[in-house]
Amino acid sequence: MKADAITEMGVIMRPGMKIRRPKSITKTSDEVVQPPVTGTIAETVAPINVTTKIYVKSLEISAQCGVYSHEFGKDRSLFIDIEIDMVSNNMVSVDDLNQTYDYDRLAQIAQDVASSKHFYLIESYAGEVAQTILNDARISAVKVRVEKPNSVKNAAAAGTEIYCTRNVTP
Secondary structure, eight states: OOOOEEOTTSOEEOTTOOOOOOOOEESSSSOEEOOOOOOOHHHHSOOOOEEEEEEEEEEEEEEOBOSSGGGTTOOEEEEEEEEEEEEESSOOOSOOGGGSOOHHHHHHHHHHHHHHSOBSOHHHHHHHHHHHHHTSTTEEEEEEEEEEETOSTTOSEEEEEEEEEOOOOO
16 A cells, blocks of 8 residues: 655545536536636735734843842843734735834843833833834734743742733724
């Protein structure tokens, strides 16, 4: 018996598998008429909105944050996850960085905001990162998760996560 085969359409065919062929419309026994073509897919399908999720995960940055006296004047590591939703009316069909959002830019924003001042709360830091990202009109939503390792006894980390969406007025 022959092994699995992949057809031109990318379908895996297994031994003994029945093939289903499209039915044709027949007028007479010897004349086959194909169904009429009414237009291309582009003409018949309504425009769609595509949401692209772009993310950076477990980015380690250096920041000054905390409310206790021993936390002032010292850099400490924070781990950041950032996820954005970018909505467009067409898919990224061109292999071009200008058609999307550079995830290196997300990492740079996280570090720039952290370097800007001392944050008492990581919630404030996460909010400022989210607001900076939402300044780009292409972004419809952003999720920022911040972990502060070894900040709670017997825990790997403590943290916060915020999710912000752009207000859309009708």
